[in-house]
Amino acid sequence: MSRSLIIAGVLFLLVASCTKKQPQYQLVRPSAGDRVVLVEEFSGALCPNCPQGTAELESLKELYGDQLIILTIHAGDFAFKFEDSKYDFATTAGDELLDLLGNPLGYPSGVVNRKPEGAQDGYQQFASRWSSSIANSIADSATIGIDQEISFDADTRQLEVTVNILPLEASDRSLRLTVAIKEDKIVDPQADRAAAGGVVKEYVHKNVLREVLTLAEGDLLEGPISAFSNITKTYRFTLPPEDGWWKAQNCHVVSFVTFESSEDALGEVLQATESPISE
16 A cells, blocks of 8 residues: 555656656747647739638638638739729739739639648649648648737837747758738629629628738748747837728738748648737
């Protein structure tokens, strides 16, 4: 009996000791199934098929919830305004992402976690492939933990984003971090083959890329990467004055980590997170 009590006491001390060490890690270790998938959708106000692609992504978002993040980039052949458009959704960052990810052979098109599987050319995939590609990526185990802390001053419109990255495995490859701002509920004309006259005058645009706070390919996080060695990066940005858009309550910050690109391939998106700027 005495020996059993001693062993039980030692086990208790070991468990207590481990418990005391856990708070140094800011992130909870993800398990298989905690993978968050990023879809970079390429679109344009003059694209008549894009609303159907967007509807497909919205259906998948309902299915996967927080495990799916959508970033809609207006760039390429259809990223032009109508004469009566109030807004121009094209951005320098969007053009840079188009150069990085490749020009679609047709629209709607999207890049799923920057993986080439099922792509019609490079990394771009037609909408018919999105569902299976997203399901395959979500099934992968997470090797990175990531979260972000958002601070926003409504008076000065100053935004501060602190991203915490926790590698769960050691790697001799470098990582890159991308931080972007997107906006929902922007009302402006959109071509739509299913609409009378081919245009929806008050179309509600969602997930629209507004700005990238890092390099388009992501800021380099020098390797080699040590397991469970936390990496923290902070970014600041002042939101432009609100003028029908740049509404803080409709904006979200999207951050994601990729491997550094090799000579013949882009780095896959390893994990992503999304947070509102203002509740």
